[in-house]
Amino acid sequence: MCGIIGYIGEKVEENLLQGLERLEYRGYDSAGMTINRGGEFVTYKATGKVENLKKTLKFNDDLGMGIAHTRWATHGKICIENCHPHFSSNGNVALVHNGILENFEDLKAELSKEGKYFYGQTDSEVIAKCFDRLDIKSLRRVLGKLQGSYALALIAKDSDSIYFVKNKSPLYVGFDGSQAMVASDPSCFVGILTEYYTLEDGEYGRINKKEAVFYNKNNEKIEKYITKLDFKVSYEEKTGYDHFMIKEIYQSRIALENIIERYKQEEIINKLKLLKNYEFDRIYLVGCGTAYHAGLIGGYYLREAFNVDVFCEIASEFRYKNLNIDDKSLCIFISQSGETADTLSVLEFCKEKGGKIVSITNTEYSTIARLSDICFPICAGQEKAVASTKAYFAQCLIFYIITTFLKGKDYILPLQNFKRQIDFGDDNILKPLAKNLVKYDKVFFIGRGVDYITAKEASLKLKEITYIFSTAESSGELKHGVIALIDSSVPVIVIATDEKLFNKTLNNAYEIKSRGGKLILFTSLQIDKDIKENFDYVIEVKKTSKEFQSLQMILPLQKLAYFTAIEKGNNPDMPRNLAKSVTVE
Numbered sequence: 001m002c003g004i005i006g007y008i009g010e011k012v013e014e015n016l017l018q019g020l021e022r023l024e025y026r027g028y029d030s031a032g033m034t035i036n037r038g039g040e041f042v043t044y045k046a047t048g049k050v051e052n053l054k055k056t057l058k059f060n061d062d063l064g065m066g067i068a069h070t071r072w073a074t075h076g077k078i079c080i081e082n083c084h085p086h087f088s089s090n091g092n093v094a095l096v097h098n099g100i101l102e103n104f105e106d107l108k109a110e111l112s113k114e115g116k117y118f119y120g121q122t123d124s125e126v127i128a129k130c131f132d133r134l135d136i137k138s139l140r141r142v143l144g145k146l147q148g149s150y151a152l153a154l155i156a157k158d159s160d161s162i163y164f165v166k167n168k169s170p171l172y173v174g175f176d177g178s179q180a181m182v183a184s185d186p187s188c189f190v191g192i193l194t195e196y197y198t199l200e201d202g203e204y205g206r207i208n209k210k211e212a213v214f215y216n217k218n219n220e221k222i223e224k225y226i227t228k229l230d231f232k233v234s235y236e237e238k239t240g241y242d243h244f245m246i247k248e249i250y251q252s253r254i255a256l257e258n259i260i261e262r263y264k265q266e267e268i269i270n271k272l273k274l275l276k277n278y279e280f281d282r283i284y285l286v287g288c289g290t291a292y293h294a295g296l297i298g299g300y301y302l303r304e305a306f307n308v309d310v311f312c313e314i315a316s317e318f319r320y321k322n323l324n325i326d327d328k329s330l331c332i333f334i335s336q337s338g339e340t341a342d343t344l345s346v347l348e349f350c351k352e353k354g355g356k357i358v359s360i361t362n363t364e365y366s367t368i369a370r371l372s373d374i375c376f377p378i379c380a381g382q383e384k385a386v387a388s389t390k391a392y393f394a395q396c397l398i399f400y401i402i403t404t405f406l407k408g409k410d411y412i413l414p415l416q417n418f419k420r421q422i423d424f425g426d427d428n429i430l431k432p433l434a435k436n437l438v439k440y441d442k443v444f445f446i447g448r449g450v451d452y453i454t455a456k457e458a459s460l461k462l463k464e465i466t467y468i469f470s471t472a473e474s475s476g477e478l479k480h481g482v483i484a485l486i487d488s489s490v491p492v493i494v495i496a497t498d499e500k501l502f503n504k505t506l507n508n509a510y511e512i513k514s515r516g517g518k519l520i521l522f523t524s525l526q527i528d529k530d531i532k533e534n535f536d537y538v539i540e541v542k543k544t545s546k547e548f549q550s551l552q553m554i555l556p557l558q559k560l561a562y563f564t565a566i567e568k569g570n571n572p573d574m575p576r577n578l579a580k581s582v583t584v585e
């Protein structure tokens with residue numbers, strides 16, 4: 001995580017600030033900026049969000065050059081000393097870093113022996129201390145020492161260029177004769193540049209207003225293809241909403257509309273046909289966090305449709321499982337950002353083993369999308385809130401489409417019908433429930449079958465933004481451990497959408513009630529009054545067709561998490577300790 005940016009041109013502070021605001025989804029522990037003005041560095045640093053840095057800035061319209069950073073802390077506490085940019089010992093070179101330097105302890109020991117002093121605890125400062133001056137030769141010398149992941153942007157007091165390096169963390173560069181830029185995300189170029197270069201691992205070089213010079217990992221000078229900035233980054237405002245999260249929950253409907261339109265197009269049909277022609281005898285579904293849960297839903301769809309083994313895996317655990325990947329493996333990677341380091345490294349591993357690589361992502365220019373044989377876009381539009389909502393909804397829909405197409409059936413009409421039925425739940429019921437939920441320090445979710453997956457995602461949402469301890473159990477597993485924690489201080493949210501499983505789930509709910517637990521039912525089933533009386537709350541969710549019921553159900557549960565976070569006084573868009581894009585393993 002962390003976002004880095006560098007800019008040469010007029011209004012340096014303003015352009016860097018705008019970039020930082022766009023990169024803030026990558027971390028918001030601290031933010032900093034260094035500008036070279038007439039051969040001297042001017043530095044601004046602030047802990048917390050970019051808005052704190054903004055308050056300290058002195059804007060200058062003149063020509064200049066600078067680098068900036070927004071941090072998600074990995075090494076060293078959140079304080080000004082650890083805030084980027086970091087500097088060489090002689091103060092001549094300033095650097096911003098995204099990634100993790102794995103051998104930083106060894107390098108630090110070496111540099112300390114040479115008498116170098118460290119003002120902070122970050123691995124990034126160690127890289128800065130490897131420099132005294134900045135040119136391609138010294139960059140190469142330092143790169144030879146580094147192990148780990150790093151996207152770097154560097155400036156020096158005596159140089160007219162920004163130097164850059166990319167290894168396992170994303171980096172893009174662009175220039176147009178009057179300005180130049182490097183950034184972790186090409187969205188920073190929108191409104192400034194119209195074309196950009198995408199760096200591959202091991203590439204490095206320098207850029208100024210007039211030229212870009214690139215080298216590959218073998219130190220050979222290379223020419224690179226330029227890409228047109230053809231995507232529109234609509235900088236969504238909260239218009240009409242208090243937070244992005246609640247707006248994005250409601251935008252699930254727009255995502256569905258976008259999907260219906262895009263998935264009618266030949267471009268997508270051809271991708272689906274290509275997928276249908278693949279021969280495979282196993283499917284692996286890989287992701288992290290919410291994207292992993294979307295994979296679980298995908299597994300649920302695919303298993304119902306095919307007689308083939310489907311394995312759903314958390315990316316960070318994948319490599320420890322000795323899974324058998326070969327050219328008969330269909331490997332599907334789910335990632336909103338398309339940059340999650342763990343997901344990306346499994347993708348590279350599966351690619352090397354000959355697996356067929358398919359991705360489902362919201363970011364069509366991302367590394368995961370670029371490395372895939374087929375990339376299915378989720379058409380959800382920019383998702384700004386850290387806790388993923390509309391992207392989950394859209395990822396699950398893409399699994400529905402893939403499964404339905406592979407079965408040879410039409411998916412457009414069922415999606416259109418679902419669009420008409422979508423229900424976001426009744427705020428007059430959800431808000432009082434949220435008011436009640438904040439009184440507790442833990443909340444459990446239970447469900448069976450697909451409802452267990454929804455329980456997992458609902459529980460993740462709640463803990464991410466309310467900081468209330470929460471976990472999801474399969475209803476049947478409760479009695480094998482978790483029931484020991486149940487007493488009158490524990491609310492349990494029961495999710496029930498499957499008629500056939502309801503009686504079993506109900507029995508599990510009664511086991512909780514007998515031990516004094518509070519019962520909250522989220523259901524789309526018709527339930528008798530005397531059964532309802534056993535529950536402290538009953539939230540009735542509109543019924544829709546079976547394949548979409550779990551997607552219908554997640555919407556009010558996302559809203560419950562949102563309203564509970566508001567009750568707690570938290571900012572649901574930027575929960576503590578989290579980041580939207582996790583580019584470190």
Ligand code: G6P
Nearest residue numbers: 289290291335336337340388579
């Ligand atoms: C972070 C985000 C989650 C997201 C996960 C995977 O933890 O906070 O919301 O689900 O990363 O991200 P991806 O971009 O790969 O979907």
